[in-house]
Amino acid sequence: MEKLIGRNLNISVFISGRGSNLLSLIKYSKNKNSKIKINLIISNNKFSKGLEFAKKYKIKHFIIDYSKEKQAEHKIYGYLKKNKIDLICLAGFMKILSPGFIKKFKNPILNIHPSLLPKYKGLNTHIRAIENKDKFSGATVHVVTPKLDSGKIILQKKVRILKSDTEKTLAKKILKIEHKLYPAAIEKILKKSSL
Template sequence: MEKLIGRNLNISVFISGRGSNLLSLIKYSKIKKSKIKINLIITNNKFSKGLEFAKKNKIKNYIINYSKKKEAEHKILEYLRKNKIDLICLAGFMKILSSSFIKKFKNPILNIHPSLLPRYKGLNTHRRAIENKDKFSGATVHFVTPKLDSGKIILQKKVRILKSDTEKTLAKKVLKIEHKLYPSAIEKILKKSSF
């Protein structure tokens, strides 16, 4: 991967839902010390609220029909190449990328997951943490590999689970820390990496 000389890191954010992590990354990209530029937003959901943030901030965005996964991924790879994307950030993207896509992209792909991995891979993380009477939950930013939620951990942050917490209140607490964690994880890999 070429070194970042006098330019920002071009990022594509993949979303499916409300896009709150996308919004926190957009805000982070606008601060002075930030070395990132969000060039492209990909979604599989035309009703994703995150598209409003894309339009508001004049960021190129594409809605991808995932009914034929192979074709969808081929199209996404084309968009990534055209827009010279250095890094993908998955932010509540509800589709699993194929190992072929991950290999073809070649650059890092990050994901943010609402649990303290390796605990609770997959879905319903808050419910599982509460049912198991865990004292802590949290969020993890990790590299994406073909194995679900199993890539190398970049950064984690904990939140305490109170006895009064429900799935909803815990989700709210975890989301709040996600918004700070994702930009911090990007900063961390920028310091270590030879982008």
């Protein structure tokens, strides 16, 4: 991890859907003081709206067919190596990376998850928080490990759940904080060896 501190990072973002976190990372990378460059975008979904951002900002991108996971991951690893990727950011990537892939890619892999981990790992986080009458929910950036949503927490931010909140309104509130949280978590990694 030491070698990542205080230098510019080549980042690959993995997406499956609308790519709103991807867009916030692209905007962050364009800041004058930013030390990151998004070199590569990987998607398992050819209909992902996030691919439009890849085209708009002229970022190299590949669509990976995941019907054969082993072949898909082998292909992805080749792209990462070729593009000298230092850090992977999963941003709504709806595939679980295999333990073999995580081990092979020696540098950190981050994920952003829409709950206050360790609460509500996996899917349907918003409705679970509402049904349990939680007062707060939020988002977490964590290190990816072979165990789902269980790696070291880099940064968390919470939002209050109102009695009037629905799954949709809570999702919207959390997405808004995610857009600030992901860049802040990368900043934290760049400043100190936190992994």
